[in-house]
Amino acid sequence: MSQQLSTSRSWRLAGVVPMIALLVSCGTEPDREPEQVRPSVQAVPPPAVAPPDGGVDPPPVRVLPEGGPPLPTTERPQLQLTAWAESMSDELNIPRAALQAYGYAAGAVAQSHPGCGLGWTTLAGIGAIESSHGRYGGARLDETGRPSIPIIGLPLDGSHGVKRIEDTDGGRLDGDPVFDRAIGPLQFIPTTWERWAVDADGDGVADPNDIDDAALAAAEYLCTVGGDLQDPDRFWVALLDYNESHDYGQDVLDHADHYGRTSRTLFGTD
Numbered sequence: 001m002s003q004q005l006s007t008s009r010s011w012r013l014a015g016v017v018p019m020i021a022l023l024v025s026c027g028t029e030p031d032r033e034p035e036q037v038r039p040s041v042q043a044v045p046p047p048a049v050a051p052p053d054g055g056v057d058p059p060p061v062r063v064l065p066e067g068g069p070p071l072p073t074t075e076r077p078q079l080q081l082t083a084w085a086e087s088m089s090d091e092l093n094i095p096r097a098a099l100q101a102y103g104y105a106a107g108a109v110a111q112s113h114p115g116c117g118l119g120w121t122t123l124a125g126i127g128a129i130e131s132s133h134g135r136y137g138g139a140r141l142d143e144t145g146r147p148s149i150p151i152i153g154l155p156l157d158g159s160h161g162v163k164r165i166e167d168t169d170g171g172r173l174d175g176d177p178v179f180d181r182a183i184g185p186l187q188f189i190p191t192t193w194e195r196w197a198v199d200a201d202g203d204g205v206a207d208p209n210d211i212d213d214a215a216l217a218a219a220e221y222l223c224t225v226g227g228d229l230q231d232p233d234r235f236w237v238a239l240l241d242y243n244e245s246h247d248y249g250q251d252v253l254d255h256a257d258h259y260g261r262t263s264r265t266l267f268g269t270d
Contacts, residue, residue, distance in 0.1 A: 027071035048253045049231075050235040053260025054119035056267045058103035060083045063111055070169035070204030073144045078104040078201060078212055088263050094124060095141040098133040098185070100212055105200065105215040109223050116223035122239075123215050125178050125201035125256030127185055129248065134185035134211050141185070145201065145211040150175075156189070165189065173208065186218050218242070 064077045071077075072225025082139035085099035092099070099120075099161050105121040113149030127133045133139035140148040156177045164179075169190040171177035180189050188196075188208045197206040202214035207213050222229065239249040264270040 002265045003117055008062055023263060029098060037170075038102040039060070045254075045258075050232040050239075050253055050255035051230050052119065052121050052125065052253050052256035053262040054123045054263070055260035056084075056088070056269065058120060059105055061104055061107040062247070063108045063143070064200070066199075069204035073201075076144060076203075076212070077200045078145065081105070088266055091097075092259055092262060094127075094133050094259070097141050097143055097145040098127055099124070101145050101200070101211045101215040102127065104212070105219040106218055108200070109219040112220070113223035115228055116226070117228060118223055119256070119260065120220055121249060121256040121260040122222070122229070122252070123218060124259045125254070126242070127211070128255040128259075129216070129251050130187040131184075131185045141211065146209060147185060147211075151184055151187075153187055155179035155181055165191075169194075184214050186214040188214060188217065192221075193217070205240045 036127070037232055051075075053129065057079050059096075061077065061080050064071075078097070081100045082096070082104045082191045084103060088094075089096045089099055092100075102120040102123040105123055106118055109116055109118055124133070130136075131139075134145075134147040134151065136147075136151050137149065139151060142148065152174055154162065155178065156162050156165040157174055166179060167177050168180055173190045173193065174181035174183050180191070182189050183193065184207075193208045196217040197208070198217050198220065199206040201210065201212040206214075206217075208217075222238045222242065225241045226234045229235045229238060236249065239252060240246065243249065
């Protein structure tokens with residue numbers, strides 16, 4: 001999706017390093033003094049296997065029908081999941097609006113793609129890696145699911161670590177009339193957004209900067225490409241289509257599994 005390639009793999013659950021940041025660093029680190037080798041005090045969890053833990057299911061949602069009149073933000077359908085999101089947001093370190101968006105998107109595709117089996121945790125894993133759930137670069141996600149400052153990736157100019165994608169939207173979405181850039185909390189490139197754009201919160205605009213819209217678009221994308229995402233092979237087909245890097249996919253999977261397991265621990269269902 002973002003067309004940005006991971007250059008390393010590490011367990012980053014405590015402090016998420018988004019793919020944009022990895023791209024900025026181009027896989028290099030600042031010079032530092034050699035560290036003394038000490039015995040590890042905490043075992044590193046093994047890599048998760050597909051599919052990730054689905055976590056505590058959100059309550060059923062009434063999916064907004066397409067084509068209706070624009071709704072005020074006070075009627076945002078993702079608000080159906082306010083209590084569910086509130087119960088885990090702090091412990092998972094995921095903004096409430098982001099959790100609402102992920103849970104609503106998973107509930108929506110459960111109805112539009114009943115054989116898909118996409119869990120909210122997979123969308124949360126993607127959101128963690130792509131933008132720290134809309135918080136990359138000091139942004140804050142407001143209660144309507146929009147970052148306080150635009151999250152725009154580096155130009156896809158073919159330099160180290162990125163593909164070359166010349167401008168396809170005249171800079172309309174990404175502000176760059178020369179090269180395409182990934183946009184928003186889930187880092188859609190303009191051509192992919194053109195294909196999957198959806199207005200998930202009923203405000204009358206399909207906007208990749210709105211995590212509600214981006215989460216549902218990503219869910220539709222994954223279910224359409226992968227089919228049954230409870231099948232490990234199909235899960236990887238979908239995730240690698242979203243981003244071609246296996247390291248990226250493993251990071252997403254690790255975060256998704258962590259969110260799922262942690263949520264079930266919080267609810268005492270582990």
